[in-house]
Amino acid sequence: MLLVLSDEHKEHLAFLPEVDSAVVGEFGRIAVEFLRKGSTPKIYEGAARKLNVSADTVQHGVEGLMYLLSESSKLMISEVDFQDSVLVLGFPEDLNRLLLQLYLDHRKEIRQILSELAPSLPHYHNLEWRLDVMLASRALRHQVKPTVSLKLHLESGGDHIARVLQTDPATLLHLIQELERALAEAKTNHCRRILRNIK
Template identity: 40%
Template sequence: MLLSVSTHHKKHLNVLSSQPKSVVADFCKLTSQFLNSGPNKKRYTSAAEKLAVSVDVIENCIYGLVHLVHLASKQKISDHDFEDSALALGFTEEQVSVISQFYQSIKGDVEKLDDSVLNEPHYHDLQWRFEVQLSSRSLLEQVTPLVLMELSLKSPNTNNSNLNIKRHLFQTDPTNLLHLTNELDRALNESRSRYSRKVQNIISNIQ
């Protein structure tokens, strides 16, 4: 069974298939680093200068390889079918040998990543209320505002919709709540970044 790669990613892989075997090996290393620790702009810039292309071309080639190995892992195709798929995409036998070795080296990690992503709980609901601590044994005159929150998370792959919702109760003060809000804002802004949008596009195309 050959992999069905979208036209969008075929275009990126076609750029890579026109490169020598040594360059393909370098891209496999960059892709492995990307999967382990995210993008490395400095190395992408260096690679772009060596090949006389834009950084976008380097990134797109890496995303194309990510899409290819992720799709192969998801469909659990044989090594032979993976190699035939790469040949059908225009890679030479020497290039396929490099890409196949790369895929074998990371296949287990990609499968674990797929399982962890699919099984992660997601936000379902949040309820909160203010509380005020007026005094304690050590401090008779104090007013300490507190926020009590109940966060509900929903886990996938459960038939009973009531059983896959877990509620977490926690309490915090305004200072920690402000810090939490800032961290969530930072994460939200990161999810809107160019890099995150490209990763989301890869995942949506795979699914």
């Protein structure tokens, strides 16, 4: 799978061939550090003074490198695909090798950082249900409607959460039909093609 870079990202990375390979390596280290702790404008200003360029140019270069490394790590691009993705930028061969080495050195760490940044969503653990029906009552003159009570147990980061839901059987049947229709839609060729492109 090749990584497709927008024109804006290509423009941000166009600054890299103008600097020494040691500077590109330092930019890679800064990019990983920024993924860990967030960016600090002071670093951009210090590097800009040393390189005699604007702070925005340095910031765009580091952010472009950060995007290249994080997207490549997120998609677990192979070495060959990474080289082919970077080849489009038109960089010299030694810079392409340096970028590949940066990627190989930091991809596991970047994947770890990205997994920690992902939100922890609650997930299904257990479901209890009960059907409540009043069989007879002298006070009720109209038809009795049954109620379905659901107790949904969720886990979120080691915590257990319970949610109680109540509905009538007709609404529950409608919900089941909609979910079955959504599952059937997920199996269509059109949806599979979209999912392949997302991965």
